[in-house]
Amino acid sequence: MKKFLLSSIFLCMFAHYSCSNGGYKVSTSVLSVSLSADGEITSITVKGKKVEKPVFAFTTIEGCRQEGATIAKKLDDGSISFERTLVHDLLQKSCVLIDKFIPTANSVRWELSVKGDGDAWGSVIRTQIQYPAGENTLFWTTWGTPQYDPATVDEALAKRLRPFPGKHQIWFLNEENNFWADPLVPVPFSEVTYHYGAPYFGYEEEKRRINFAPIDGNLFCIPIATVVEPQQGIGLTFALSPEDNVINLKMTTSAQGDIVFDRLFNRISSANEVLFSMDITAHEDDWRPGLGWMSKRYPQYFDPTNPNAHILGGTGAYSNFSSELNVDNLRKKCFTVNWAASHDFPYMGMFLPPVGKEEPWQRFGGQAWRPWETDGGGTITIKAMNDQAAMFKAEGFYVLSYMNVCEFGAHIKFPPPPATRNKDDKDLWKDANDFLYTMLADGILPLPDVFARPENIGAFPPQHWGSWEGCIIMDCGDETYRNFLLEQARRHLTEIPDAFGICIDRLDWLRLFNERADDGITWFNGKPARSLVTSWKTLMEELGPIMHDANKFILANNHYKRLDLMKKLDGVFDEFAYAGPPLNYSAFLCVNKPALGWTEHAEYVKREGLDNFFQKYLYMGVFPMCPFPENDHAILPDEEIEKLYMDYGPLMRLMQSRRWVLEPHAVSVENNLAKANMFKIPDGYSIPVVYGEADVVRVKIANLEGLNQNSVCEVYYPGKDTPVVLKLNKNGSGWAVDVPLERGCAMLKLINK
Numbered sequence: 001m002k003k004f005l006l007s008s009i010f011l012c013m014f015a016h017y018s019c020s021n022g023g024y025k026v027s028t029s030v031l032s033v034s035l036s037a038d039g040e041i042t043s044i045t046v047k048g049k050k051v052e053k054p055v056f057a058f059t060t061i062e063g064c065r066q067e068g069a070t071i072a073k074k075l076d077d078g079s080i081s082f083e084r085t086l087v088h089d090l091l092q093k094s095c096v097l098i099d100k101f102i103p104t105a106n107s108v109r110w111e112l113s114v115k116g117d118g119d120a121w122g123s124v125i126r127t128q129i130q131y132p133a134g135e136n137t138l139f140w141t142t143w144g145t146p147q148y149d150p151a152t153v154d155e156a157l158a159k160r161l162r163p164f165p166g167k168h169q170i171w172f173l174n175e176e177n178n179f180w181a182d183p184l185v186p187v188p189f190s191e192v193t194y195h196y197g198a199p200y201f202g203y204e205e206e207k208r209r210i211n212f213a214p215i216d217g218n219l220f221c222i223p224i225a226t227v228v229e230p231q232q233g234i235g236l237t238f239a240l241s242p243e244d245n246v247i248n249l250k251m252t253t254s255a256q257g258d259i260v261f262d263r264l265f266n267r268i269s270s271a272n273e274v275l276f277s278m279d280i281t282a283h284e285d286d287w288r289p290g291l292g293w294m295s296k297r298y299p300q301y302f303d304p305t306n307p308n309a310h311i312l313g314g315t316g317a318y319s320n321f322s323s324e325l326n327v328d329n330l331r332k333k334c335f336t337v338n339w340a341a342s343h344d345f346p347y348m349g350m351f352l353p354p355v356g357k358e359e360p361w362q363r364f365g366g367q368a369w370r371p372w373e374t375d376g377g378g379t380i381t382i383k384a385m386n387d388q389a390a391m392f393k394a395e396g397f398y399v400l401s402y403m404n405v406c407e408f409g410a411h412i413k414f415p416p417p418p419a420t421r422n423k424d425d426k427d428l429w430k431d432a433n434d435f436l437y438t439m440l441a442d443g444i445l446p447l448p449d450v451f452a453r454p455e456n457i458g459a460f461p462p463q464h465w466g467s468w469e470g471c472i473i474m475d476c477g478d479e480t481y482r483n484f485l486l487e488q489a490r491r492h493l494t495e496i497p498d499a500f501g502i503c504i505d506r507l508d509w510l511r512l513f514n515e516r517a518d519d520g521i522t523w524f525n526g527k528p529a530r531s532l533v534t535s536w537k538t539l540m541e542e543l544g545p546i547m548h549d550a551n552k553f554i555l556a557n558n559h560y561k562r563l564d565l566m567k568k569l570d571g572v573f574d575e576f577a578y579a580g581p582p583l584n585y586s587a588f589l590c591v592n593k594p595a596l597g598w599t600e601h602a603e604y605v606k607r608e609g610l611d612n613f614f615q616k617y618l619y620m621g622v623f624p625m626c627p628f629p630e631n632d633h634a635i636l637p638d639e640e641i642e643k644l645y646m647d648y649g650p651l652m653r654l655m656q657s658r659r660w661v662l663e664p665h666a667v668s669v670e671n672n673l674a675k676a677n678m679f680k681i682p683d684g685y686s687i688p689v690v691y692g693e694a695d696v697v698r699v700k701i702a703n704l705e706g707l708n709q710n711s712v713c714e715v716y717y718p719g720k721d722t723p724v725v726l727k728l729n730k731n732g733s734g735w736a737v738d739v740p741l742e743r744g745c746a747m748l749k750l751i752n753k
Contacts, residue, residue, distance in 0.1 A: 031282040038070045039082025046282040062124035107279040120269035122523030133257030138186035138228040140287040142588040144581025145217025148187035180580035196249035197562030212508040221561040221585040226290040237290030241277040242564040267523035284664035292662030309570035310657040313594040317628035333626040333645040334652040341632035347432045348471040349408035389498040398500040406509040411470035443481025445473040477535025501553035508559035544568030561585040587620035591660035599625040602638035615690035647719040651747040654686040670698040687748040692741040701735040706752035716747040
């Protein structure tokens with residue numbers, strides 16, 4: 001085999017490419033990828049274990065055939081590119097597809113470039129990986145619930161995957177998604193289709209689903225696929241870049257080991273180059289290091305932009321309560337954050353009317369579902385809003401102001417009613433219809449022609465999508481509407497300085513498209529369009545610095561569970577965490593960020609078995625909402641549940657400022673007699689041990705940084721005021737501790753000495 005001299009001395013230390021029998025090889029210190037003369041992956045070798053897998057992988061564009069020969073080029077940086085011309089006979093279009101394989105310090109990076117030779121068109125850009133799955137091969141991704149064929153798992157694995165009933169009597173929950181299952185368990189390959197964040201929107205009958213809630217288990221929130229071979233002690237991870245302009249993404253797996261990534265709605269033309277990338281990494285036989293690699297490679301998506309965001313970690317509320325706080329009670333429940341469910345705005349989108357600090361306006365609150373507000377919502381002032389935030393702040397708690405970037409108005413009419421004021425009238429804001437149609441009409445998300453009334457097709461202002469209380473859906477990518485939102489954010493900083501930032505509601509609308517706009521990259525319904533995913537990214541590039549430069553935080557109620565939407569967010573406040581799968585999605589997206597999950601009602605906690613409810617939150621590192629006065633469609637004070645929150649309060653405090661430990665085999669329980677996860681905290685590590693099936697279990701811990709024979713192991717139990725100190729024993733290259741359980745649970749704190 002002939003070796004080629006690289007121009008970069010640094011790359012020479014860990015990577016090379018070679019060519020033999022018409023094929024090529026790209027190598028790093030940990031793995032090598034063999035390539036055919038046509039640029040197809042033919043095998044992957046894990047060097048440390050000397051294991052070679054006949055993996056076959058390639059990229060195609062649906063409906064296209066190759067014309068002419070593949071052009072291979074060996075580049076000075078150690079990479080190899082393969083250029084192919086593809087022709088779509090039906091559309092009479094063509095493009096150039098370039099696959100480039102680049103050695104990095106710890107991966108082989110596979111970059112794709114697609115450029116058309118004329119007018120725009122679109123098709124599915126598909127990367128296919130054919131992995132030779134054997135009897136013991138396992139698959140893992142960031143799913144809501146492990147997806148598998150029950151016939152392929154043995155009794156021991158089935159036991160680990162058993163569902164814990166949710167018992168939530170919610171109209172959109174059924175037996176298939178009304179439970180929680182452990183998402184940290186790899187399973188055999190199965191015939192499954194996964195959707196990135198949410199099923200994609202389309203005009204086919206089954207794709208018209210709007211008002212989306214992420215309750216299904218077959219989504220994946222981080223674009224990663226990990227293959228584990230326990231018998232050989234190896235794992236391979238295929239990690240797609242969150243920096244790519246992904247409009248929609250679908251992943252399909254087969255029982256034979258196929259992994260197929262379909263990228264949808266990207267535009268191919270001579271005017272723009274479509275770029276995608278994937279890194280192939282090799283590691284030990286565990287799911288953790290693949291996700292750990294990705295979190296280190298893309299910290300801007302995994303770490304909070306404001307590094308102080310971990311102070312928000314704790315139980316939360318969604319309330320307009322403004323009376324005296326029971327501070328001692330709240331602290332015992334590990335309370336930290338109130339997302340101000342004020343509905344202080346006169347209507348959605350007009351969060352701070354253009355008035356003086358003490359000039360009152362009629363609040364939007366007081367709807368039928370807020371029975372405690374019998375006065376129709378009453379009036380409010382900017383000063384009163386800040387006074388409420390200041391009350392929480394004085395007690396060491398945090399208030400996040402409400403914001404929504406996709407919904408506007410109340411009782412919006414179409415066609416537009418006659419205006420009652422002109423744009424120069426200082427009171428224009430008082431009527432939502434006047435303000436919308438006079439100032440923000442360009443930002444209305446048009447109802448697609450297939451749904452609009454025939455007489456409204458092409459009309460301006462357009463017929464709109466409707467939402468609750470007669471508000472409508474807006475496109476935050478429109479410059480006028482975006483500037484309006486940004487000005488609202490700036491006013492929050494000056495008018496409500498005692499709030500600690502904002503929480504943005506309802507990202508589910510980002511699944512939609514604006515067919516009257518053009519983001520330069522989307523091809524939807526046979527023509528250019530603007531994806532609201534692009535709109536969000538554009539908005540956040542401006543909104544993020546406004547809030548973060550003022551040391552404020554941005555959280556979101558992220559119905560759309562996608563990693564690329566997490567850039568600039570400091571955490572999540574998930575409205576559907578109680579359903580099971582959403583809890584898991586939010587946990588994965590927040591391995592290094594604070595995650596708060598919704599609790600519907602006290603009765604639901606009781607139906608779940610009380611302790612069972614808390615233990616899944618501990619395991620996933622997510623904080624549940626706590627009972628709080630005037631919680632809006634969420635848990636209210638209840639004597640029995642209050643005690644339970646106080647029982648688990650000390651355990652939840654051990655998750656504050658936590659980051660997931662993603663080292664291989666970081667923690668496990670011998671014989672799987674309980675579930676355990678592991679977090680890094682400022683002075684050591686915390687380990688929730690939950691759902692125990694024995695009085696005492698042995699917890700095994702990897703030889704992690706800071707642990708030694710002097711490390712102290714404290715164990716906290718629900719309802720106990722003081723911890724118990726247990727001995728940490730050497731266990732091979734790691735550590736072990738025998739942990740008595742109470743109520744099936746214990747929370748370990750390992751203190752570095």
